[in-house]
Amino acid sequence: MSKSGMLDLAAGVGGKIDKSDVLSAVDTYEKYHTCYGGEEQERKSNYTDMVNKYYDLVTSFYEFGWGESFHFAPRWKGESLKESITRHEHFLALQLELKPGHKVLDVGCGIGGPLREISRFSSTSITGLNNNEYQITRAKELNRIAEVDKTCSFVKADFMNMPFPDCTFDAAYAIEATCHAPDVYESYKEIYRVLKPGQCFAAYEWCMTDSYDPSNRDHQKIKAEIELGNGLPEIRFTRQCLEALEKAGFEVLWEKDLTMDSPVPWYLPLDTNHFSLSSFRLTALGRLITRNMIKTLEYIGLAPKGSQRVQGFLEKAAEGLVKGGRTEIFTPLYFFVARKPRST
Template identity: 45%
Template sequence: MAPTADKAREDGRQEMRIDGYTKFWQKDANKEAEVDTTIRLDSYSDVVNGYYDGATELYEYGWAKCFHFSRFYKGESFAASLARHEHYLSSNMQLRAGMRVLDVGCGVGGPAREIAQFSDANIVGLNNNDFQVHRARKYTKKAGLENQVTFVKGDFMKLAEQFGENSFDAVYAIEATCHAPTWEGVYGEIMKVLKPGGVFGVYEWCMTDAWDPSNPKHKELQHQIELGNGIPEMRTIRKSREALLSVGFEIEHEEDLADRPDEIRWYYPLEGDLSKAQTLWDLFTVWRMSWSGKFVTHSALWVFEKIGMLPKGTVDVGETLKIAADALVKGGQTKLFTPMYLVISRKPIQN
């Protein structure tokens, strides 16, 4: 088990937590045992925080301030695609002015700011990572949205304890609740804090129902996605659906958006193929995932870590991101994985 962090930087990152992140996994999936998964689930907060302490700045550099995937129309820019994905969720949830909305696992607040401006709703972003909360507040103040979008530190497995029951008109989660030790647990907490009749919208990370845990290649893919993305345990679409229903949600709409026949696939920016860039500016985003882009990034990280500009262990986390990129592309190509299982569900008016 990874050691508990005891050295915190001024920005909230904890060096031993980052340095201990990879210790939660066996490098060889064939050596993974049930006990390894149990330890990760029991220590989900350290797993997730260790990952994001090391990966947040890399996400912002290599991706954007919106830590999620999206569908693409031909010729659509990367930034426009991310925003449209957020607008699509907001529209399906019918978010509007006057609503109090919780963003569960808000990252550095990119989607919260975009959805707030799109819907005029008031957004509360929840995050258990000090470093990300600090950055979210900074970016939101710079955007002049601090009166409409606020951020708090908290555990999404203890929402009712922090906010009280029946306290939000709507809740959404964008590629965040996959980090929970159980979906029943986090969905149950979301159910509690929603007002009767309130709506919950989620883009969930799932192995598709085509994934077969008895297939060694499928199991290896699952292992790589978990290791590369700070996820204690990947689960299937079927289990997500079952968990929502088991805690009492009424599902109004569900769809795996990754299964749509898009000409430009959701994972194309991870492939590092410059010929696939949709706009001139997107060349830079795609290049960062090419072999030369990865080499430059790795070299820079190694230097910055050596001179103390980055916490110890950042390079190791960066290496897991390479594993993640390859695994996510493979998962998308084989349709064994989706980052956008969309579900719109509602808390019954009467339980």
């Protein structure tokens, strides 16, 4: 199960970074971003360092507030956040038509929440690819606890340069992960390479919609807040993802922004005007309690210096996500299924 206590959260801040270096890591990470004077090209050029620092800093916060699966989901009325996340993962498995015995790749697997759920649901063997050592350490521990460590494994590597032979996998998916790629075409091309001919790749992408106006300062600010709080080099338009898929050689079977059919707004868990007992830690009161506890734990030395700063940019990201959702200029649920042709 996920680490759920406040002390677990505090101890995990910084991941594999030495606790005395957390504050300087926060400084470095923030300076990559527009909100602090950073530029997009610098984020792309240094994406490995930026994304690794991001996940070292935030993983324990994510696990504390969100659980083991770090992603959004379309949600039905009367459905809890956890239930919607599970259904969302099952939906992906069904769209890929996963079968027992399939060898599947999870591109950017986090701490493996979706991997474990999809593996049990579909009776498949899944390899999780992740370039963050701390997350892989957590993922292996959680696999052992869930008793899926015999069928699911992890490889530490960059998804821009995968250490797998051509035509290795029967299916591949990415859940809100390839948004971290500095070049989405290059990431899709690598996924295409390791897929067997005739097999499919499905993904949920973070994208700006056609409602985004690059000349609108409010829109620019929302985009910058989301990039800062989520370790993104840039946020692409949905059409750019489609163009990159086709350029990489995929046949796009279908694509849709799933936020359009969600009866409950996808950003509701982050909306401070919303109260939920089942997602209490994400509410305004829950965040206030967490903020004060982190402040206290940092003051007495149980949380590393810089922990409050991490929570600060995560809260800024939450504000940006809510505003992005309300204005409909951003979606974390742009979904597609694409197939590698049988003859390549």
